[in-house]
Amino acid sequence: MKHPFQYLGAFNPPSTVVILGLTVAIFLAAYRLLLARKRDIAPLPPGPPSEPLLGHYRVVPEDAAFKRYAEWAKEYKSDVLFFQTFGTKWIVLNSLSAATELLEKRGCSYADRPRFVMFEEMGWSPTLTWLRWGPKYQLHRKVLQPPFTKSRVSQYIVLQRREAFICCRGMIDNPGDWLNAVRRFSVAIVLKIAYGLEVDGPESPWIQLAEDTANAIGKSGAPASSIMDRFPATRHLPDWLPFMERLRYARTWRPAIENLTKLPFEATLKARILDPATDNHSFVHTRMGIWNNNAIKGLANDFDMEDIKGAAATIVIAGNDTTTATLMLLVLYLMQNPDAQRKAQEEVDRVVGHDKLPTWDDIPNLPYTNLVLHETYRMNPLSPLGIPHASIADDMYNGMFIPKGTIVYPNVWAMCHDETVYRDPFRFWPERYLSKGQGGNGEPLPVGNFGFGRRYATRNELMPDHQNANSKRSICIGRNLAENSLLIVLATMLATVDIDWPLGADGKPAPFEPEWSFRGQAIVVPFKASISSRSAKSKALLDAEVQALEGGPK
Numbered sequence: 001m002k003h004p005f006q007y008l009g010a011f012n013p014p015s016t017v018v019i020l021g022l023t024v025a026i027f028l029a030a031y032r033l034l035l036a037r038k039r040d041i042a043p044l045p046p047g048p049p050s051e052p053l054l055g056h057y058r059v060v061p062e063d064a065a066f067k068r069y070a071e072w073a074k075e076y077k078s079d080v081l082f083f084q085t086f087g088t089k090w091i092v093l094n095s096l097s098a099a100t101e102l103l104e105k106r107g108c109s110y111a112d113r114p115r116f117v118m119f120e121e122m123g124w125s126p127t128l129t130w131l132r133w134g135p136k137y138q139l140h141r142k143v144l145q146p147p148f149t150k151s152r153v154s155q156y157i158v159l160q161r162r163e164a165f166i167c168c169r170g171m172i173d174n175p176g177d178w179l180n181a182v183r184r185f186s187v188a189i190v191l192k193i194a195y196g197l198e199v200d201g202p203e204s205p206w207i208q209l210a211e212d213t214a215n216a217i218g219k220s221g222a223p224a225s226s227i228m229d230r231f232p233a234t235r236h237l238p239d240w241l242p243f244m245e246r247l248r249y250a251r252t253w254r255p256a257i258e259n260l261t262k263l264p265f266e267a268t269l270k271a272r273i274l275d276p277a278t279d280n281h282s283f284v285h286t287r288m289g290i291w292n293n294n295a296i297k298g299l300a301n302d303f304d305m306e307d308i309k310g311a312a313a314t315i316v317i318a319g320n321d322t323t324t325a326t327l328m329l330l331v332l333y334l335m336q337n338p339d340a341q342r343k344a345q346e347e348v349d350r351v352v353g354h355d356k357l358p359t360w361d362d363i364p365n366l367p368y369t370n371l372v373l374h375e376t377y378r379m380n381p382l383s384p385l386g387i388p389h390a391s392i393a394d395d396m397y398n399g400m401f402i403p404k405g406t407i408v409y410p411n412v413w414a415m416c417h418d419e420t421v422y423r424d425p426f427r428f429w430p431e432r433y434l435s436k437g438q439g440g441n442g443e444p445l446p447v448g449n450f451g452f453g454r455r456y457a458t459r460n461e462l463m464p465d466h467q468n469a470n471s472k473r474s475i476c477i478g479r480n481l482a483e484n485s486l487l488i489v490l491a492t493m494l495a496t497v498d499i500d501w502p503l504g505a506d507g508k509p510a511p512f513e514p515e516w517s518f519r520g521q522a523i524v525v526p527f528k529a530s531i532s533s534r535s536a537k538s539k540a541l542l543d544a545e546v547q548a549l550e551g552g553p554k
């Protein structure tokens with residue numbers, strides 16, 4: 001007769017738990033010994049007390065951890081906090097000065113990423129965002145960065161303006177589903193750039209695919225913070241165990257990530273097979289052209305098909321939901337702050353006039369509109385704890401020891417809500433950045449929403465003579481593209497739509513408190529808004545532009 005546990009197959013609870021427990025205990029003992037030696041020299045940064053064996057695993061909340069970290073920073077009077085679980089160590093940088101000093105000035109020591117075990121479980125291909133520092137990372141960055149430099153992104157402005165018009169017309173035509181128009185805008189741009197694929201209507205399957213991926217990423221928890229990231233062996237445990245919710249989540253959403261990596265790539269390959277001469281100048285076509293040419297000439301290809309697939313998916317994944325989430329915030333803040341909306345509309349009317357819609361030449365002349373965008377970044381950084389870096393070498397900061405291999409989270413949310421920098425930090429007030437003479441408070445534009453550091457740099461570039469990091473701060477390769485998209489669609493929205501609270505049962509505007517999700521990304525949950533055309537004239541201009549562009553360059 002079989003022992004009852006044999007029926008459980010590969011998982012044998014008593015022996016697995018004992019082995020896991022022993023491994024953890026031995027690992028922790030060795031780790032403590034090692035740290036104790038270093039601590040003879042200097043203390044670790046402070047942090048809240050940990051629990052035996054589990055360390056800080058249960059101490060740090062999964063929901064809105066960034067807020068708790070900001071409270072601890074005040075409680076322990078330290079902008080750098082230290083945590084550890086199962087031998088994984090992490091620090092949280094709660095001030096701009098700490099993030100600038102460590103991630104930018106000393107970027108060489110913090111250019112790595114942790115291993116994202118949970119994201120591996122979710123089925124990601126080699127993706128720049130998650131790659132650890134090293135030759136593979138540098139190759140991906142070298143290939144992905146050039147199309148998105150400030151000067152090269154101008155190649156996409158016709159596409160972005162066209163999609164901005166389609167977005168605003170979609171919002172007006174179907175105000176009850178304004179979010180679909182916003183989603184279409186974001187995905188159409190990155191899908192075209194990455195694969196040359198078109199989103200040909202509000203029902204396009206690409207919109208659903210992008211939404212599924214955004215859902216998968218948006219609620220997956222702060223990157224590298226799951227039990228699998230802290231203790232990789234747990235990824236092999238069955239996901240029905242009570243503390244393995246994140247493993248269950250990863251496996252549930254795996255198809256979404258796999259589909260986004262696979263389906264547009266396969267569609268592009270199919271297009272190339274049907275018409276081998278086809279070249280729509282998209283990222284995939286360009287890279288495949290290079291790959292084929294090398295293969296024909298008998299030259300080695302260092303960037304293989306899996307790399308092309310992963311890099312193209314990076315463009316869509318990194319560029320889609322970030323743009324959608326920012327646009328949702330813009331709609332929310334304009335709805336909540338009618339004075340700011342009116343002021344921005346007046347600026348657009350004054351600069352653009354009423355006989356055309358905003359053009360790229362108008363954008364630099366819309367300073368208040370620009371500040372609306374910056375204030376939106378500050379109010380709610382989408383990645384409140386950034387995307388973590390990891391230290392490559394032992395380091396000292398303000399007399400505190402930071403061991404090699406420590407994961408580093410910049411608490412961008414804490415920096416953006418630091419009341420010593422921003423007066424009344426929870427108030428949406430774009431004027432705060434203007435000088436006192438202009439009616440503002442002379443506060444600095446928010447920093448860090450697009451990341452910190454110089455992860456892309458070579459070691460030589462990071463040596464002391466390159467210490468002025470500001471001029472090179474560009475960790476997110478898509479920032480120029482994203483800002484162009486956001487500015488042209490915001491200016492077009494201001495020119496063509498009015499955003500108000502939805503009407504209640506009594507026919508009057510009914511303000512409400514929106515819901516937020518703070519598991520991983522900080523995102524506002526889809527909400528209702530009343531969207532209407534600003535005037536018959538602006539609607540006619542929009543219709544005419546969309547018609548003209550539909551027949552024009554795509």
Ligand code: HEM
Binds near residue numbers: 314388481
């Ligand atoms: C509002 C829009 C966006 C926001 C807020 C945003 C934010 C970020 C942040 C916080 C990081 C982490 C930087 C770090 O390591 O410290 C990042 C990295 C990255 N972003 Fe963006 N991003 C946006 C749009 C885009 C777009 C449109 C693209 C696509 C072209 C893109 C591609 C990337 C890539 C590839 C990385 C990884 C860079 C690396 O690790 O070297 N992002 N972004």
